[in-house]
Amino acid sequence: MRAAFTEDQIMLRDTVRDTLAAECTPAAVRASWEQPSAFWPLLAEQGVLALTASEELGGLGMGALDWVLVLEEAGRVALPEPLIEHIAAVELLAESGEAEWVERLASGEARVTVFQSGGYAVSADTADAVIRLGDTGAELLTEFTTVRHAAADGSRPLFTVDGAGAPLSGDADAALDRAILATAAQLLGLGNQVLDLAVEYSKARRQFGKPIGSFQAVQHHLVDALLKLKFAAPVVHRAAHSVATNDPQRALHVSMAKIYASEAASLACRKSLQVHGAIGYTFEYDLHLWMKRVWALSEAWGNPAWHRNRAASSLFGA
Amino acid sequence: MNLTYTVSEQAFRADCRAWLEANVPATPLASHNTREGFAQHVQWEHKLFDAGWAVVSWPEAYGGRGASLVEWLIFEEEYYRSGAPARVTQNGIFLLAPTLFECGNDEQKERLLRQMARADFLWAQAWSEPNAGSDLASVRATAKKVDGGWKLSGNKTWCSRGVFSDGIYGLFRTDPDSERHRGLTYFMIHVDQPGVTLRAVEDLDGEEAFAEVFLDDVFVPDADVIGEVNQGWKVAMSTTSSERGLSLRSPGRFQATAERLKQLFVESGSPERLRDQVLQSWMDADAYSLYTYQTVTRMQEGGHIGADSSLNKIFWSEMDIATQQTALELLGARAWLMPEAPDAAPGWLHDFLFSLAGPIYAGTNEIQRNIVARRVLELPR
Numbered sequence: 001m002r003a004a005f006t007e008d009q010i011m012l013r014d015t016v017r018d019t020l021a022a023e024c025t026p027a028a029v030r031a032s033w034e035q036p037s038a039f040w041p042l043l044a045e046q047g048v049l050a051l052t053a054s055e056e057l058g059g060l061g062m063g064a065l066d067w068v069l070v071l072e073e074a075g076r077v078a079l080p081e082p083l084i085e086h087i088a089a090v091e092l093l094a095e096s097g098e099a100e101w102v103e104r105l106a107s108g109e110a111r112v113t114v115f116q117s118g119g120y121a122v123s124a125d126t127a128d129a130v131i132r133l134g135d136t137g138a139e140l141l142t143e144f145t146t147v148r149h150a151a152a153d154g155s156r157p158l159f160t161v162d163g164a165g166a167p168l169s170g171d172a173d174a175a176l177d178r179a180i181l182a183t184a185a186q187l188l189g190l191g192n193q194v195l196d197l198a199v200e201y202s203k204a205r206r207q208f209g210k211p212i213g214s215f216q217a218v219q220h221h222l223v224d225a226l227l228k229l230k231f232a233a234p235v236v237h238r239a240a241h242s243v244a245t246n247d248p249q250r251a252l253h254v255s256m257a258k259i260y261a262s263e264a265a266s267l268a269c270r271k272s273l274q275v276h277g278a279i280g281y282t283f284e285y286d287l288h289l290w291m292k293r294v295w296a297l298s299e300a301w302g303n304p305a306w307h308r309n310r311a312a313s314s315l316f317g318a
Numbered sequence: 319m320n321l322t323y324t325v326s327e328q329a330f331r332a333d334c335r336a337w338l339e340a341n342v343p344a345t346p347l348a349s350h351n352t353r354e355g356f357a358q359h360v361q362w363e364h365k366l367f368d369a370g371w372a373v374v375s376w377p378e379a380y381g382g383r384g385a386s387l388v389e390w391l392i393f394e395e396e397y398y399r400s401g402a403p404a405r406v407t408q409n410g411i412f413l414l415a416p417t418l419f420e421c422g423n424d425e426q427k428e429r430l431l432r433q434m435a436r437a438d439f440l441w442a443q444a445w446s447e448p449n450a451g452s453d454l455a456s457v458r459a460t461a462k463k464v465d466g467g468w469k470l471s472g473n474k475t476w477c478s479r480g481v482f483s484d485g486i487y488g489l490f491r492t493d494p495d496s497e498r499h500r501g502l503t504y505f506m507i508h509v510d511q512p513g514v515t516l517r518a519v520e521d522l523d524g525e526e527a528f529a530e531v532f533l534d535d536v537f538v539p540d541a542d543v544i545g546e547v548n549q550g551w552k553v554a555m556s557t558t559s560s561e562r563g564l565s566l567r568s569p570g571r572f573q574a575t576a577e578r579l580k581q582l583f584v585e586s587g588s589p590e591r592l593r594d595q596v597l598q599s600w601m602d603a604d605a606y607s608l609y610t611y612q613t614v615t616r617m618q619e620g621g622h623i624g625a626d627s628s629l630n631k632i633f634w635s636e637m638d639i640a641t642q643q644t645a646l647e648l649l650g651a652r653a654w655l656m657p658e659a660p661d662a663a664p665g666w667l668h669d670f671l672f673s674l675a676g677p678i679y680a681g682t683n684e685i686q687r688n689i690v691a692r693r694v695l696e697l698p699r
Binding site: 001002003004005006065199202203210211213214216219220222223224226227230231232233234235237238240241256259260308311312315316 | 319320323615632694699
């Protein structure tokens with residue numbers, strides 16, 4: 001029993017964190033509302049897109065315990081790219097014998113997105129291939145049409161996709177659980193950033209002659225958010241372990257991760273907005289870029305109610 | 319990260335389980351907050367100690383097994399899973415002992431640790447005073463130096479199971495000119511000494527769970543001072559954020575309660591309207607366990623628990639109330655019957671009432687939030 005990451009995993013996280021902090025600034029996130037985002041070449045160059053592809057196919061052959069912290073960092077900066085879907089897709093394509101696609105995705109030459117049948121596909125306009133997850137498995141669409149649906153989170157463009165697909169033989173359930181875990185990880189990073197913004201603001205903003213962060217009412221709001229985020233982290237990390245080891249309880253653990261991360265990040269948004277006061281309620285201030293991503297990702301890949309149902313059937317056998 | 323147990327951890331669990339299955343009393347003991355029940359619990363503690371299970375994480379020299387923190391967590395999981403009795407030694411082994419390990423001298427450790435672990439001498443914590451609760455540094459009880467020791471006077475309160483205990487421990491002002499955290503000394507006091515008066519205070523449940531303690535020129539030998547004179551605050555705080563934060567309420571306790579709640583839910587016909595509450599309690603107990611394994615891993619690799627002990631305390635105390643409330647909702651009108659009533663549902667009402675004390679004792683949750691705000695978020699005063 002050892003509930004901690006390895007030094008290599010921490011180092012990878014720190015490298016990605018530093019790069020993203022320098023490149024994916026709030027101004028860049030804001031710009032991605034108006035024009036297509038441009039971080040894919042950077043992610044390719046940093047090896048992030050190659051994490052889960054096998055070494056023979058130009059990848060690093062890493063697993064969920066390696067990428068979960070990377071996804072948290074992508075969340076922290078509200079990276080406006082479909083990294084969740086990329087992570088879900090690569091191993092599925094590899095399992096399905098689509099070596100060429102895996103190589104092209106790992107190098108960043110091609111882009112893919114994944115969606116649940118009947119739902120929206122993120123960034124389908126820039127995708128070379130789309131994977132549709134349905135009740136009977138996964139399908140690969142290489143010729144398809146898209147319709148954009150303007151979304152509240154302007155940096156996460158949503159589309160409906162139409163087209164005929166070819167069945168993929170890989171494990172669609174595992175791909176779904178990777179997408180859910182990756183989403184939970186991003187939510188954790190987003191929530192921590194939203195809390196950090198509020199903490200910094202509360203130290204700088206003065207009222208009644210003191211920083212507002214010195215008032216207990218404000219402090220306790222922030223601690224409530226921290227508490228939720230702190231206890232969500234090991235739940236997300238355990239889910240990564242279960243994905244990496246294909247644990248028999250994987251579905252329960254992954255659903256728990258999504259519930260805890262969504263609720264912690266959502267609470268962090270509420271508390272952060274409250275601590276910021278009116279300035280946080282403006283379009284001009286950056287907080288809403290993060291909040292809208294939290295709300296979008298809380299809904300994506302199963303909202304908390306959907307995951308409660310899944311967890312309950314696993315727990316109570318209903 | 320490897321969240322599977324090693325072969326030796328699995329063997330340790332199997333040993334715990336086998337002994338508990340063979341030895342845990344088939345019928346529950348009377349409440350440990352009553353005189354009759356307390357005596358039964360003391361007998362149980364003797365048995366536990368003699369078999370080497372009372373204090374698994376302590377060195378063998380003091381009656382332990384030198385178990386790792388992970389093994390201690392495993393023991394706790396098995397202990398509560400088996401439905402074994404509440405620990406009447408807890409204010410000794412979980413609260414006083416860490417202080418002795420950290421700040422006590424060898425003579426004190428030799429003399430006190432084994433006897434407290436075997437329940438041959440029962441300790442109660444006497445930290446609060448009528449005017450020093452959350453503001454612990456405002457204690458007024460005093461100690462004056464006399465030949466060979468000290469004379470203690472003052473008034474302590476909310477001393478859990480004090481009326482059934484043999485000794486109490488707490489802070490006394492040894493420097494009369496001092497204020498706040500300075501000039502305090504940490505004493506251990508035998509309650510059979512002349513000048514000690516204990517008055518039982520009934521808790522919300524009507525049991526003599528608390529004592530108010532009056533001290534009038536009570537003699538305490540120098541040998542019963544922990545740490546240095548006038549350094550009592552440092553001694554008291556040395557363990558509040560170390561093992562104490564971990565050992566006060568281990569995850570196994572809440573996981574066992576969550577399992578019982580799950581059973582109660584199924585026995586109650588799985589009412590859909592309460593499903594999410596039951597699920598939440600079960601998941602929260604699981605999350606608390608995961609968080610604790612993460613903390614323990616850090617501690618085993620040389621780290622400190624730090625302010626995590628405050629986050630822990632907020633989490634488990636709020637989770638416990640929510641869990642108990644859900645149980646009462648599942649039981650409906652039966653929940654509010656006293657234990658002697660024919661239809662009573664054993665345990666839940668008592669446990670609900672006790673859960674309400676959680677956000678109050680061991681530092682209120684407001685104080686814990688203040689600590690987290692300062693130490694973790696580094697917010698200004």
